[in-house]
Amino acid sequence: MTKPLWAPWRMEYIRAAHKSSGTGKRNCLFCRLLRAKDDAKNLILIRGKLGFVVMNRFPYNNGHLMVAPNRHVRVFEKLKPEEGRELLDFVQLSLSVLGRDMKPDGFNVGMNLGRVAGAGVVGHLHIHIVPRWLGDVNYMPVLADTKVVSEHLGKTYARLRRRFERS
Numbered sequence: 001m002t003k004p005l006w007a008p009w010r011m012e013y014i015r016a017a018h019k020s021s022g023t024g025k026r027n028c029l030f031c032r033l034l035r036a037k038d039d040a041k042n043l044i045l046i047r048g049k050l051g052f053v054v055m056n057r058f059p060y061n062n063g064h065l066m067v068a069p070n071r072h073v074r075v076f077e078k079l080k081p082e083e084g085r086e087l088l089d090f091v092q093l094s095l096s097v098l099g100r101d102m103k104p105d106g107f108n109v110g111m112n113l114g115r116v117a118g119a120g121v122v123g124h125l126h127i128h129i130v131p132r133w134l135g136d137v138n139y140m141p142v143l144a145d146t147k148v149v150s151e152h153l154g155k156t157y158a159r160l161r162r163r164f165e166r167s
């Protein structure tokens, strides 16, 4: 029997499908977050010269982060080398912060490129980082409670933000 490929960030598709419209910059979630100034409200953990790290508001797992370029770009091959380097730096930094803070047993790291692949925000590429714990498939029903999620997100954000600032 073959095991199915487990890509938890595909949940993004289910949850974001109803509100995503087109691939333009104007309605883009990431561009909106970048333009706004309130990083705490928008769960932005760190801003770089070319990219940034933000917590997923609809997490599959606690600690689900996304790394995205500042530039509105859909095609991964069109990233400039320096953008690619900063995104990878942020992936490494995120893994290191999450590893120290949450002690997960593993991580899923990946991208959904294109609607058919499950991308919720199609026009602006982003890398998902999802910490995984043994047995965490049972975790979702807990996080499905919206109130629990937002309280949880706020606390986790404050803690992770401090770690990013110290790094």
Ligand SMILES: [Zn+2]
Residues within 6 Å of the ligand: 024, 025, 028, 029, 030, 031, 032, 071, 072, 073, 123, 124
């Ligand atoms: Zn964008």
